[in-house]
Amino acid sequence: MKFKTKYKILLLKQYFDKGFGVTNYFKYIIAFFGLASREISTTLWIAFAYGIACFIVGWAWFKFDLVKVEQEISNDYNIFVQETRKKLRLKSEETFK
DSSP: OOHHHHHHHHHHHHHHHHHHHHTTTHHHHHHHHHHHHOOHHHHHHHHHHHHHHHHHHHHHHHHTTHHHHHHHHHHHTOHHHHHHHHHHHHHHHHHTO
């Protein structure tokens, strides 16, 4: 299998994973509905629609660069990244003196 094919497959997986992570709490609502109503067919259709919605939400998360914003927020609280940026800032100030 070529690298480009693997990349495309894993990108699709990443879309679903990100959407599932963002909409994680809806799975409990679906499970509660399934247990409370005991309608297996309806619950499966809802779960199928939820799976497609996870993919769409994940795609939108990447499309509108929310992944980059999420990573930057994480970097703001990461001590290693803070120290590295500080050192790079000091190094660049020394270079341009």
